[in-house]
Every structure is written in C-alpha cells, then in structure tokens.
Amino acid sequence: MPLSNIVIGCINIISVLLSIPIIGAGIWLTTGPVNSCVMLLQWPVIILGILILLVGLAGFIGGFWRITWLLVVYLIAMLALIVLLGVLVGFIYMVTLRGSGRTQPSRAYLEYSLEDFSGFLRRRVESSYKWEKIRSCLSTTSICPDLNQRFTLAQDFFNAYLSPIQSGCCKPPTKCGYTFVNPTYWISPIALYIDIDCLQWSNDQNTLCYSCDTCKAGLLANLKIDWVKADIFLLMALIGLIIVYIIGCCALRNAKTEDIFRKYKQSYT
CATH class of the missing domain: 1.20.120 (Four Helix Bundle (Hemerythrin (Met), subunit A))
Structure with a gap:
C-alpha cells in the first residue's frame, strides 16, 4: 500500500x-x-x-x-x-x-439584568410560553432548596458567591430592600421599591422569583x-x-x- x-x-x-x-x-x-x-x-x-x-x-x-x-x-x-x-x-x-453581572453594595454575589444579554438569548426566555415551561422545570430542581441547607446567617449568605441562577431566581433583587430570614424566605419592606420583580417575589417555595426578569437573566448568565x-x-x-x-x-x-x-x-x- x-x-x-x-x-x-x-x-x-x-x-x-x-x-x-x-x-x-x-x-x-x-x-x-x-x-x-x-x-x-x-x-x-x-x-x-x-x-x-x-x-x-x-x-x-x-x-x-x-x-x-x-x-x-x-x-x-x-x-x-x-x-x-x-x-x-x-x-x-x-x-x-x-451579559456580565453587576456588583451590589455589601454583597459578594452578582446580580444580572436581562437587557445586558444578546437579543438571541433574550428571545429564548422572553416569550411567556417558553418561559412557563422553563420556570416549571426550574421549580422542581434543588437549585434554591440547597441554599437553605448551606446558609442560616444573613451575613454568610451576603458573603457567598452564588451562581447566577441562584442569585436571580432564589431571592428578591437587592434593590427591593427585603429583609433576610433564610435564603428563600424574606420579609417585605414597608415601602416597596417600584419594580415588577419586587412585586413578583413570593415566599412560596414553588414561586420565589421564578417569574422575575432577574431569574431569566440569571439563567442566561449560567x-x-x-x-x-x-x-x-x-x-x-x-x-x-x-x-x-x-x-x-x-x-x-x-x-x-x-x-x-x-x-x-x-x-x-
């Protein structure tokens, strides 16, 4: 040969x-x-x-x-x-x-904005029909429940380097002014910051911030x-x-x- x-x-x-x-x-x-x-x-x-x-x-x-x-x-x-x-x-x-994260005062984790990502990625999550399927899937995972096992003190949580999806979906946005009880349970402030994500936060463990734009942004960051x-x-x-x-x-x-x-x-x- x-x-x-x-x-x-x-x-x-x-x-x-x-x-x-x-x-x-x-x-x-x-x-x-x-x-x-x-x-x-x-x-x-x-x-x-x-x-x-x-x-x-x-x-x-x-x-x-x-x-x-x-x-x-x-x-x-x-x-x-x-x-x-x-x-x-x-x-x-x-x-x-x-699609880079943004620092927050006295927080180690970053927070993410949907507008920072490319149009192609945003279109994958902006449709209510597409996001409803994704949201239902995320709510069945251990992404957020795991945080309750890892952190009991507020300062430990604030000093943690959370993944983008945890930062966006498992807690309310920092700007909303909620008070920490545990990673997935927060007390609403008297004067709530006027923002749709602040209003959509829920302590219901199947809801949390899964409908928030910050959750969509965190998903895209991941x-x-x-x-x-x-x-x-x-x-x-x-x-x-x-x-x-x-x-x-x-x-x-x-x-x-x-x-x-x-x-x-x-x-x-």
Missing part, C-alpha cells in the same frame, strides 16, 4: 478522535439542572459531532482501501462540516459576548458560562480538524502523483 494512502487513513483516525470532544461537549451541555431545562445548543453540537465521526470513518476506509470516490466525498463533506463548526464556534462567541466552556473545546477541535484536513489534502495529492508515476513506470516495463 502506498505511503500516502496509509497517511490518509491514519489522519482520518485523528478526525474520528476529534469528533469525541465535540460530541462530549454536546452531552455535557445536557447535564445539570439549568441546561436540562433549556435545550438550545445541545443537539446541534451532538449531531455535528456524529457527522464528523461518520465522515472521518468514511475517509479512513477510503484511504486504506484506496476507494477514490469515497475520498472525494470525504473531502467535500469534511470541508462543509469544518465550515459549519467554524460558524457554530463564531456564533457561540458572538451571543455570549455580552448558560453563557457553560457555552463559553463548550466553545473552547469546539474551537480546539476545529483547529485540529483544519490541520488534519490540510494534511489529508496534501497526502491525497501525493497519492495521485504516486499512482501516475506507477502507471507511467509500468507502461515502460
């Missing part, structure tokens, strides 16, 4: 291996109480990873068994998938560029953190696939040159 064909087969094994972190990133995005309640990015990533796996296997078979048409399919399909992966990496970066982590793995896989693809193109060209030279040599022997 010509050396170029062996190289093509070997580098396509690398393509198969590079699909694993992509599929893994998609599966990881389905775990955890927040991601399990919002299915946005998971399936596109998983499907893209599976397609790269299948195309890599096709390239491996075509390289080792010298199936020319299969190698052509591999080159075209892999180029298309690399472009799609690049678009996905860039898209995730753009939609997660905005998604942003997870998406950025996943995007790093996708970017590394993208760089690896580009390198493998370039090497594959060079090896295929060398393989064609070897075939031409071999045929030319045979014609004179």
Whole structure:
C-alpha cells in the first residue's frame, strides 16, 4: 500500500478522535439542572459531532482501501462540516459576548439584568410560553432548596458567591430592600421599591422569583458560562480538524502523483 494512502487513513483516525470532544461537549451541555431545562445548543453540537465521526470513518476506509470516490466525498463533506463548526464556534462567541453581572453594595454575589444579554438569548426566555415551561422545570430542581441547607446567617449568605441562577431566581433583587430570614424566605419592606420583580417575589417555595426578569437573566448568565466552556473545546477541535484536513489534502495529492508515476513506470516495463 502506498505511503500516502496509509497517511490518509491514519489522519482520518485523528478526525474520528476529534469528533469525541465535540460530541462530549454536546452531552455535557445536557447535564445539570439549568441546561436540562433549556435545550438550545445541545443537539446541534451532538449531531455535528456524529457527522464528523461518520465522515472521518468514511475517509479512513477510503484511504486504506484506496476507494477514490469515497475520498472525494470525504473531502467535500469534511470541508462543509469544518465550515459549519467554524460558524457554530463564531456564533457561540458572538451571543455570549455580552451579559456580565453587576456588583451590589455589601454583597459578594452578582446580580444580572436581562437587557445586558444578546437579543438571541433574550428571545429564548422572553416569550411567556417558553418561559412557563422553563420556570416549571426550574421549580422542581434543588437549585434554591440547597441554599437553605448551606446558609442560616444573613451575613454568610451576603458573603457567598452564588451562581447566577441562584442569585436571580432564589431571592428578591437587592434593590427591593427585603429583609433576610433564610435564603428563600424574606420579609417585605414597608415601602416597596417600584419594580415588577419586587412585586413578583413570593415566599412560596414553588414561586420565589421564578417569574422575575432577574431569574431569566440569571439563567442566561449560567448558560453563557457553560457555552463559553463548550466553545473552547469546539474551537480546539476545529483547529485540529483544519490541520488534519490540510494534511489529508496534501497526502491525497501525493497519492495521485504516486499512482501516475506507477502507471507511467509500468507502461515502460
């Protein structure tokens, strides 16, 4: 077997291996109480990873068994998938560029505003129909009840670094002026700050601030953190696939040159 064909087969094994972190990133995005309640990015990533796996296997078979048409399919399909992966990496970066938390006086945790996030992410939670499903899912998780197990003193709670979803959904906004009893139970002030989130807070453990804009913002902030982590793995896989693809193109060209030279040599022997 010509050396170029062996190289093509070997580098396509690398393509198969590079699909694993992509599929893994998609599966990881389905775990955890927040991601399990919002299915946005998971399936596109998983499907893209599976397609790269299948195309890599096709390239491996075509390289080792010298199936020319299969190698052509591999080159075209892999180029298309690399472009799609690049678009996905860039898209995730753009939609997660905005949405930083805001500090509050005498508080270690941050609070989040829905207006700070990209329009794409906001549209995922602003619809009342979509949010009602998400809200119902969040209320069944242990995100907020866990805080009652961790904190009993107000100062300990105020000094805690809460996750965005806990900061937005499990307590009233700091500006509302509620008095701490426990992390999910607060006493309303005499003069309530005029804000829709302040009015929507409830000590009912199934309600809390799940209908608040701060909860929607906290959810998006949590998604942003997870998406950025996943995007790093996708970017590394993208760089690896580009390198493998370039090497594959060079090896295929060398393989064609070897075939031409071999045929030319045979014609004179």
